[in-house]
Amino acid sequence: MNASGKSTDGDMPDFSDVESGASSTAKETASAFKMYTIKSGDSLSKIAKREYGNANDWRKIFEANQDTIKNPDKIFPGQEIKIPL
Amino acid sequence: MKIMTQISVAAFAAALVFSLTACKKKEETAAAPAPAPAAAPAAPDVINVPVSVKQITLSNKIDETTKQAAMAMDSFAANDTIYAVVDTIGSGKTAIKVQWTYHKGEKTAQVNETVQEIEATGPASTEFHISKPSGWPVGDYQVEVFVNGTSASVQKFAVK
Known part of the structure; x- marks a missing residue:
């Protein structure tokens, strides 16, 4: 299994279409985010298109991951990133 | 002899005054207000601790x-x-x-x-x-x- 919700085991269900969210009665210091593991062929634009329906929202993902992604064109399979919800 | 009697009376009077003073002090002590009851245990602190x-x-x-x-x-x-x-x-x-x-x-x-x-x-x-x-x-x-x-x-x- 991986953090994207996609099972690596053939007889396990696919959870890649799961939608999630969070909110609190306490002050939220940042938007909630879900964790995603980069797969081969992924780009921030593709992820943004899949998650938000708009490839131009790649910057939103990039900005949430500036501690680990220095160049938006350089992401690697297996790399775990935050996807703002 | 008369002088001795006078000294004895004076000594008795002094002792009596001392005793009375001591008793009064004891009464004062006894009459002192009782100390305030210990504060009830504080409720568990649910704020100033880590989440x-x-x-x-x-x-x-x-x-x-x-x-x-x-x-x-x-x-x-x-x-x-x-x-x-x-x-x-x-x-x-x-x-x-x-x-x-x-x-x-x-x-x-x-x-x-x-x-x-x-x-x-x-x-x-x-x-x-x-x-x-x-x-x-x-x-x-x-x-x-x-x-x-x-x-x-x-x-x-x-x-x-």
Whole structure:
């Protein structure tokens, strides 16, 4: 299994279409985010298109991951990133 | 002899005065107000401590304002939105992570992992929810809550 919700085991269900969210009665210091593991062929634009329906929202993902992604064109399979919800 | 008598009377009088004074002092001491009763033990401090999980409640419906579950559930339908309400105590900046997993025999699949960062100033309720437009596969699931990266609580549930 991986953090994207996609099972690596053939007889396990696919959870890649799961939608999630969070909110609190306490002050939220940042938007909630879900964790995603980069797969081969992924780009921030593709992820943004899949998650938000708009490839131009790649910057939103990039900005949430500036501690680990220095160049938006350089992401690697297996790399775990935050996807703002 | 007369002088001796006078001395004795004077000594007796002095002793009497001393005794009376001592008695009065004793009475004063006895009459002193009783000390105030010890303060009742303080209620457990739920504010000035690091955030910790008090309880997790699963439900398919919550109050959007209070984040409280309509009712605690451990079994859901395939088209339910599943909520995990995490009640915490304590204060400070905290990352609460909820990890949802599906279990089939010895195998585990990750369903979702969501993080909400909060700055708590006392008891708080944080809700996490998941939904699956194509429907939840029937089976056994688990939700695990982490506070600042440390596992704090686990709860199992099923989709039937």
